[in-house]
Amino acid sequence: MIQEELLKKLADIAQNKDAHEARNDYLLALLAVVKMHYPHEITWAVKEPFIACYSCAEEYPCPTIETIIEELK
Numbered sequence: 494m495i496q497e498e499l500l501k502k503l504a505d506i507a508q509n510k511d512a513h514e515a516r517n518d519y520l521l522a523l524l525a526v527v528k529m530h531y532p533h534e535i536t537w538a539v540k541e542p543f544i545a546c547y548s549c550a551e552e553y554p555c556p557t558i559e560t561i562i563e564e565l566k
Contacts, residue, residue: 523561530557 503522507515532554533547546555554562 530555
């Protein structure tokens, strides 16, 4: 699903359901993203162990997790 389709689907959820149902759907989607972006220790190809995001290989916390943390403040 490309970004525009995903944004449309999320907007449709918000419009077609009551606030409680939409909030549950959003929470489940967010939970799935957080589960995918978890810390993973890299020990090969580096001098010192490196904690990276398993999904995107960025240093953990990756930009995805950092954005979620910032938005939840």
